Amino acid sequence: MAVLMRRLAFSLLALALAAAPAQAVSLTGVQVGDIFCAGRLSGDMAPVEAILTSELQAAISEAEARNDAAEKAAPGDKPPLGDGIPWQSFPDYAPQCTVVGMSGTAEHPQVVLFYQFPDDSASNWSDRLELSFVDKRLRINDVIYKDGTRLTEALVDAFKD
Numbered sequence: 650m651a652v653l654m655r656r657l658a659f660s661l662l663a664l665a666l667a668a669a670p671a672q673a674v675s676l677t678g679v680q681v682g683d684i685f686c687a688g689r690l691s692g693d694m695a696p697v698e699a700i701l702t703s704e705l706q707a708a709i710s711e712a713e714a715r716n717d718a719a720e721k722a723a724p725g726d727k728p729p730l731g732d733g734i735p736w737q738s739f740p741d742y743a744p745q746c747t748v749v750g751m752s753g754t755a756e757h758p759q760v761v762l763f764y765q766f767p768d769d770s771a772s773n774w775s776d777r778l779e780l781s782f783v784d785k786r787l788r789i790n791d792v793i794y795k796d797g798t799r800l801t802e803a804l805v806d807a808f809k810d
Contacts, residue, residue: 675786676700682748682760685778685789689736689746689764697736702781702788705801709734712804719808729807737764738776738794749775757781757790 676684681700688697698706712730720728732740743764753759760778774795781790792800 675782678751678758678760678780678787679748681780681787681789682762682778685760686746686748686762689743694734694736697789700788702783702790705788705790708801708804712807715808730804735800735803735807736792738774738796739764741772743773752777753779758787759793 684696684700688694698709701709712734716728716730720726737743743766745763745765745767747763747765748760749763750761751758752761758780760780762776762778764774764776766772776795777793778789779791779793779799780787782788794800794803
């Protein structure tokens with residue numbers, strides 16, 4: 650019950666910050682990364698979805714609609730996004746996600762995330778969040794995977810024959 654209450658409080662805080670007026674100070678890149686990591690670790694991506702650019706939100710919505718249509722067309726078969734939105738390089742649950750730095754440009758800062766398996770360091774990896782300013786607030790514009798490919802590419806590629 651305590652974990653559920655913490656998740657709810659975190660979600661409400663993240664949504665409140667994301668919905669703040671445009672003249673308010675933006676979340677920092679590190680705060681955006683912390684919200685993303687908390688979403689990955691908790692399995693609740695709602696706070697993250699509140700801080701996506703409208704373009705990324707649209708790409709995800711379109712992919713989910715296509716996934717639902719594919720599932721209805723072939724019941725019993727695993728749909729293209731069978732494991733859900735590929736928010737990270739690997740579908741494995743990493744027990745630790747940490748913001749370890751920033752890179753990118755002034756127009757598109759990037760948050761460097763480190764996914765860690767304390768018992769198996771060979772399985773660790775890093776991804777990056779590409780951010781954009783929307784109405785003076787940082788928003789997640791894409792996820793750049795370990796190999797340099799992107800979430801937006803993966804959403805399109807999942808439906809290629």
